[in-house]
Amino acid sequence: MDGFLKGHQMMNSREVFLHEVATVCVLAGKILLQNGAETFRVEDTMNRIANSFAVHEAQSFVTPTGIIFSIENHDVTQLVRIRDRATNLRKVTEVNTLSRQVAQGAINLRTLHRELSRINRSTVAYSVPLQVFAAAVASSCFLLMFLGQWHDVLPAFIAGGAGQAGMIYFHKLSKAKFFSEFMSSVIIGGIALVSIKTGFGLQIDKIIVGAVMPLVPGVPIANAVKDIMAGDLVAGLSKSAEAGLTAFAIGIGVTAALFFN
Template sequence: MNGFLEKYQTKGSKDEFIHEVAAVCVLTGKILLQNGAETYRVEDTMNRIANSYAVHHAQSFVTPTGIIFSIEDHDVTQLVRINQRGTNLRKVTEVNTLSRRVAQGEVSLNELYQLLRQIDRSTVAYSEPLQIFAAAVASSCFLLMFLGKWQDLLPAFFAGGAGQAGMIYFHKLAKVKFFSEFMSSIVIGMIALLSVRLGLGIEMNKIIIGAVMPLVPGVAITNAVRDIMAGDLVSGLSKSAEAGLTAFAIGIGVTSAMMLG
């Protein structure tokens, strides 16, 4: 891999190359962090890419809201702010696959930057109608998993789909964190309550439990635990707090629906 650096040294543009490597590493970390990757995975991937291009002694510090990347012995430090985070494991997988190709020397620096830009600009993996349908099917399956009645299958299906649709709509309506989860839970609670009162469902609790499962921050909770176990206490505790507030918003939303009903 030293060939990369030697090539730029002969051109007298070593500093430019170092800055380009730092920019590519930061872009890699940004994509991973915005799409649900763990903190240690983000830091490890950034450092491995830098080492693959013979830029050693790279240091990275990642929190849920920002990335700091620095290269020792060089006047190179970059900071990027992370304002939006979600879950798109497809992008995480694509970046991981790309980093392995880089480690094997199959991708040049310019090519890597272009590929990362394509991944970053790509839209969501699945359309909104498909997300709503998948949430509806998952809600029905969760209902059966929690030993719900077969008569509650259809109410859970519609409640789960309506909850996901509300999640998408309210997130577009207001970018306030936890607002979409709160409003979607109200929608789910009202549908469950209405279905039981109309005789379409039997156990309201099971319908609600099945329908809210797609809203539960499972990835955030898992990443929080893994970050804490890996020693990234700042990221782990902040993600735990975020997941706890999301669960709190879901609970308050369901309770509000019960009170309104």
């Protein structure tokens, strides 16, 4: 009887440990997926963390909107729904660093969970004014890269910054990315048109192209191609559709601004 109870307690301890490993793996995957990592990178990181803690029966299935993690031959399965996605490669880098440290045996499970929780709770790395200023500078640089004139640098600077500010503001009002991207493009198109009519700008096409570049979904497009090449067709096609919808919102936003003015 004592042997049975001891075996039962050991089994319960093992199950608790497996649940803790699953929780940590899912948290790491959630942070990566929410901040712009590729699907295959999310699955690989989760599996590597599990293997580092001698859990070799782990299986993961990741889509852009959810993560399923399971450990075979055990009653351990976790699912998390991903509702908000952004691009914060700093968090992706921090999780990848922790993953390598775990593989090297430098940190234990409890420390890993604490560090992942800290990363998950951390706010945006850059303030809103800095994001607006960076978008404005990038817009000016893109204008010159597309052979625009120096005379149009300031209009592109203003349009790009205003567009980024509008994106942040409207995203707070509505969680629908299409709406915020559309309104941001309307702002850019309107400022570009006004600058031409007042003689402040010369080439409306170059001003618009430079100003909308910070809105272009470069990371989702690149991740979609990588996922498709890696064989994650569901995730790749989903991200392709999302990127296409963003491009459509930008296009009709600029068109609406030019048409109604």
